[in-house]
Amino acid sequence: MSGADRERREERGRGEQGRKQQGRSGNAQGDTGGRARGAASRRGTGRGSQGRPAQEQRRAQRPRISAPRLVAYDVLRDVEERESYANLALPSRIRDANLDGRDAGLATELVAGALRWRGRYDRIIELAAGRAIDEIDSRTRNVLRLGVHQVLGMRTAAHAAVNESVELQRRVGNQNAAGFVNGVLRTVGRSTNQEWDAAITAEARTPDEALAARTSHPAWVLRALRDALRHEGRDAELEDLLAADNDAPRVSLAVLPGSERTPAEAASAMAQSDGAAADAPDEEPLDGPSLSAAGPSPLGLELSGGDPARAIAAIGEPEGLVRVQDQGSQLAALALTRVRPVRSGERWLDLCAGPGGKTAVLGAEAILGGARVRANEVSEHRAELVRRSVAAVADAVEVVSHDGRDAAAYGDELFDRILVDAPCTGLGALRRRPEARWRKQPSDLPGLTALQAELLDAAAARLVRGGILAYVTCSPHLAETRIAVDRLLTRTPELTELDARAVLRTVARGELDVAGEALSAQLWPHRHGTDAMFVALFQRS
Numbered sequence: 001m002s003g004a005d006r007e008r009r010e011e012r013g014r015g016e017q018g019r020k021q022q023g024r025s026g027n028a029q030g031d032t033g034g035r036a037r038g039a040a041s042r043r044g045t046g047r048g049s050q051g052r053p054a055q056e057q058r059r060a061q062r063p064r065i066s067a068p069r070l071v072a073y074d075v076l077r078d079v080e081e082r083e084s085y086a087n088l089a090l091p092s093r094i095r096d097a098n099l100d101g102r103d104a105g106l107a108t109e110l111v112a113g114a115l116r117w118r119g120r121y122d123r124i125i126e127l128a129a130g131r132a133i134d135e136i137d138s139r140t141r142n143v144l145r146l147g148v149h150q151v152l153g154m155r156t157a158a159h160a161a162v163n164e165s166v167e168l169q170r171r172v173g174n175q176n177a178a179g180f181v182n183g184v185l186r187t188v189g190r191s192t193n194q195e196w197d198a199a200i201t202a203e204a205r206t207p208d209e210a211l212a213a214r215t216s217h218p219a220w221v222l223r224a225l226r227d228a229l230r231h232e233g234r235d236a237e238l239e240d241l242l243a244a245d246n247d248a249p250r251v252s253l254a255v256l257p258g259s260e261r262t263p264a265e266a267a268s269a270m271a272q273s274d275g276a277a278a279d280a281p282d283e284e285p286l287d288g289p290s291l292s293a294a295g296p297s298p299l300g301l302e303l304s305g306g307d308p309a310r311a312i313a314a315i316g317e318p319e320g321l322v323r324v325q326d327q328g329s330q331l332a333a334l335a336l337t338r339v340r341p342v343r344s345g346e347r348w349l350d351l352c353a354g355p356g357g358k359t360a361v362l363g364a365e366a367i368l369g370g371a372r373v374r375a376n377e378v379s380e381h382r383a384e385l386v387r388r389s390v391a392a393v394a395d396a397v398e399v400v401s402h403d404g405r406d407a408a409a410y411g412d413e414l415f416d417r418i419l420v421d422a423p424c425t426g427l428g429a430l431r432r433r434p435e436a437r438w439r440k441q442p443s444d445l446p447g448l449t450a451l452q453a454e455l456l457d458a459a460a461a462r463l464v465r466g467g468i469l470a471y472v473t474c475s476p477h478l479a480e481t482r483i484a485v486d487r488l489l490t491r492t493p494e495l496t497e498l499d500a501r502a503v504l505r506t507v508a509r510g511e512l513d514v515a516g517e518a519l520s521a522q523l524w525p526h527r528h529g530t531d532a533m534f535v536a537l538f539q540r541s
C-alpha cells in the first residue's frame with residue numbers, strides 16, 4: 001500500500017472513529033442514509049473542485065482488493081441472484097480468476113463460511129447495525145457476511161478484515177455505504193463469538209429462535225430435525241446434529257465392488273505411492289493427507305485432506321472404480337443389492353438415477369451377481385452425468401431418460417429390485433451444500449411429497465412378485481420418510497416392509513447405531529459421519 005493510500009485510510013479511520021457507535025447495544029446505527037448523505041456531499045465537493053479525472057485518479061490509487069475476496073463475493077452473488085450452486089460456481093470463478101492453490105483455499109473458506117453461517121452472521125449484523133437484515137441492500141449484505149466471517153470465523157486480523165471489506169464495498173457495492181460497512185464490522189469485532197451468542201440468546205423471543213440463529217439453521221429446519229430425532233427417542237442429540245451440519249465433512253471415497261483392491265489395500269496403495277513420490281526427486285509428494293479404511297460403509301475410505309483426485313490417482317485402480325461418495329449413499333445402495341443374494345439374470349431399476357453415484361454401486365454389484373441395471377433419470381443433462389458416472393461398469397448398465405411416473409421409464413418390464421432415490425428437500429446433506437438450508441422452504445414439501453408418492457406407486461407396480469423396493473431420501477424430514485412409508489403401505493397392501501435396520505447392520509463395517517422402533521433406517525451426520533440418508537425396504541407379496 002502506498003503512503004498516500006495509507007494516509008487516506010487513516011484519515012477515513014479517524015472519521016469513522018469520530019462517528020463510531022458504542023458497543024452492541026449502542027450499535028452501528030445502520031443509518032446509511034445519514035452516512036450516504038455525508039459521503040455524497042464530500043464527493044460532491046471533490047467533483048466540483050477537482051473534476052472527474054481527479055476522482056478516477058483516486059480510484060486508481062485505491063488499494064487492490066485481494067482476488068480471493070472478490071471471487072468469494074462473486075460466488076455469493078451467483079448463489080443469491082442466479083440460484084447457482086456454490087460447489088459449481090466456485091471452481092469456475094476460481095479458474096476464471098486464475099487463483100493459485102492458496103488463494104483458491106481462501107476463496108473456498110470464505111464462501112463456505114459465509115453461506116453456512118449466514119443465519120448467525122445475519123443476526124449478528126442486525127444486532128450490530130440496529131436494523132433488519134432485509135433493510136440492507138443485497139450487495140452490502142454479502143460484503144458484510146464475508147467480513148463477519150473473517151472477523152469471527154477466521155483468524156484474519158480485525159483491522160485487515162474491516163479494511164478489505166470497506167474496499168470491497170467501494171468496488172462492488174454502494175460507495176455511500178462504505179462507512180456503514182466499516183462501522184458494523186468494527187462493532188462486530190469488539191465482541192467475541194461467545195459474547196455474540198449471548199447477545200443472540202438475550203434478544204431472541206423463544207429458545208428455538210435463539211438456537212436456530214446461533215447454529216445458523218432456519219427455524220423450520222431445526223424443528224423438522226428435532227421431530228425426526230424425537231421419532232427415534234433421541235431428541236437430546238439435536239445440538240450435536242446442528243453442530244455436525246456446520247462442520248465441513250471429511251471426503252469419503254468408495255472402492256467399488258470388483259476392484260482389484262479392498263479399501264484397506266487401496267489405503268496402503270496410496271501410502272506406498274506417497275512414499276515412492278517422496279523418494280523420487282522430480283515427483284511432487286502427496287504432502288500429508290492419508291487414506292484410511294474407516295466409516296460405516298464396507299466400500300468406504302476416508303481422506304484426511306488434500307485433493308481427492310490425487311488420492312484416487314495414487315491408488316492406481318482403473319478409472320471410475322474408486323470415486324468420491326458419501327458413505328451413507330454407499331450403504332443405501334448396498335441395502336438394496338445385499339438384502340438377499342443376487343440370482344443371475346436379475347433385472348434392477350434405478351428410477352431416479354442422476355447424477356449416478358448409487359447407479360455405479362448398483363452396476364458394480366450387478367456385474368458380480370450377474371444382474372443388469374436400467375438407470376432412469378428425468379433430466380437428459382443428468383442422464384448424461386449418469387452415463388459418465390457408470391463408465392467403469394457400463395457393461396451392466398443401460399441409461400434412459402424419462403419421467404419415472406411414465407410407463408416409458410420401465411420399458412414394458414418388471415424388475416426384481418427397484419431403487420427410488422427420490423427428489424427431496426435434501427435436509428440431510430446440509431453440511432455438504434452450505435447454501436441449501438436457505439433455499440428450501442416448508443412450501444416445497446407438498447410438491448415433493450406428492451412426487452415421491454407418485455414415483456413410489458409407479459415403481460411398486462413394476463416389481464415382480466417377491467421383488468424388492470428400496471425407498472431412499474437424503475432427508476430426515478418425517479414427511480419424506482416415515483410418513484411417506486406409512487402412506488405407501490396403506491395404499492399398497494401387496495407391499496411388506498422389511499427390516500432395513502437389520503440389513504444395514506449386517507452390511508455395515510463395524511457396529512451401526514440405528515435407533516428407534518421403525519423398520520426403516522435413518523443415518524445421521526453426528527452419529528455415523530454420513531449424510532442423513534433414510535432407507536426403507538419393501539417386498540412385493
Ligand SMILES: C[S@@+](CC[C@H](N)C(=O)[O-])C[C@H]1O[C@@H](n2cnc3c(N)ncnc32)[C@H](O)[C@@H]1O
Pocket residue numbers: 329351352353354355356357358359376377378379382402403404405421422423424474
Ligand atoms: C436424490 S437425486 C438421485 C441421486 C442419485 N441416485 C445418486 O445417487 O447420484 C434425485 C434425482 O431424481 C431426479 N428426478 C426428479 N423428478 C424425477 C422424475 N419425475 N422421474 C425420474 N427422476 C426424477 C432428479 O433429477 C434427481 O437427479
